[in-house]
Amino acid sequence: MFTGSHVILYSQDAEADRAFLRDVIGFPHVDAGGGWLIFKLPPAEVAVHPTEGEPKHEFYLMCDDLDAALARLGERGAEVTRPVAEAPWGRLTAVRLPSGSELPLYQPLHPVAHNL
Template sequence: MISGAHVILYSQDAEADRVFIRDVLGFPGVDAGGGWLVLKLPPAEVAVHPSDEPPRHEFYLMCDDLDAQLREFRSQGVEITRQVSEQRWGRLTAIRLPSGAELPLYEPLHPTAHGL
C-alpha cells in the first residue's frame, strides 16, 4: 500500500533552502541520518496534464488566502518573484528560495483533492 509521496527539489544551496522551508514556510522535519533534513509537507494532491512536450514535473505550494500569505512572506523579507496572475484555475505567484530558485504558490479556484 502506498503511504505517501516524496518530493525532491534539486538546489544549488540545499542547506539554505532546507532551513528556509523549515523556518520560513514552517514545515517540520526529521534528520534522516547524517544531518540530512527531510521536511513534512502539508496535505498534497497530484494532477496529470496532457502535453506534447517532453515529460517534466512541477511543484507548487497551495494556500487558502494568497493575499494574506503574501503579506506574511513580505513581513519575513521573502522575495515575491511574480506578480499575482489570475488563471482560470487559481491565483498564481512565486517566491524566491535562498538558492535563487523560484517556488510557485497559488490559491486554487478549482475543487481540491488534498482534503479527501
C-alpha cells in the first residue's frame, strides 16, 4: 500500500542545509527542479511515544556505530553540538546544520524495525 515516507525539514537556510546533506552527510539525491534536492534516506521506522505536553515530531539519523559516524562526519567538517548521551536503549548526539539547527544522531541499543 505505501511505498515510502517523506520527511520534511524546515530550515531558515534551506540551500545550505541541502548542501550539508549532499556533501557532508553524503545522501544520494535527485533534483526536483531549480536546485530543489530530494534525498534518499536509509530505511526508516516510526515510534509513537506518550507525552504530557504538546505533541511534536522528531527526526533522527540512525547508525550502527555512532563513534565511527562522528569520526567520518568530523572529517567532513561537521560540528558535534552535544556530548554523546548514554542510555540503556541507545546513544544520542547531534550535529549542527549550516542553518544553525541540530540534526540528531542515534545508535539504538534496542531491537530495530527498519530491517524487517
